[in-house]
Amino acid sequence: MSIDHRAVDRSWLADLRASLADDFATQTARLRELTELSADTGDPSEAHHQAALLSATRRNIEQITGALGRISDGTYGACQKCGKSIPAERLxxxxxxxxxVPCQEKHNR
Incomplete structure (x- = not known):
């Protein structure tokens, strides 16, 4: 089953937008906490762990922001490489x- 990105159910998109906005708020709060807790403990493994958490949180925020932007501009659900609809199950x-999936696999190579 694929989503026709031109005729997506508006209530589903509204729910998705709300869910992504909640995720954005959660990730932003997490980033703020991680940034405030970034005091140097002198433990290299702790510093590495902290850096990994910061990086992952920033990446999550970027992904959420991108999805919200695609919802706003009407391109959500369309593959950015080939333009075909992304299957609903994947979304x-x-x-x-x-x-x-095929374009993602090519992108990862």
Whole structure:
């Protein structure tokens, strides 16, 4: 089953937008906490762990922001590489997906 990105159910998109906005707020709060807690403990493994958490949180925020932008501009659900519809199952699991599976596999190489 694929989503026709031109005729997506508006209530589903509204729910998705609200969910992504909540995720954005959560990730932003997490980033703020991680930034405030970034005091140097002298433990290299702790510093590495902290840096990894900061990086992952920033990446999550970027992905959420991108999905919200695609919803706003009407391109949500369309593969950014080939333009085909991204399957609904993929978007349910990965709501910030930018590519269909074949294009994602090519992008990862």
């Amino acid at each position: 349910e699991v990965l709501p910030h997906a930018r590519f269909c």
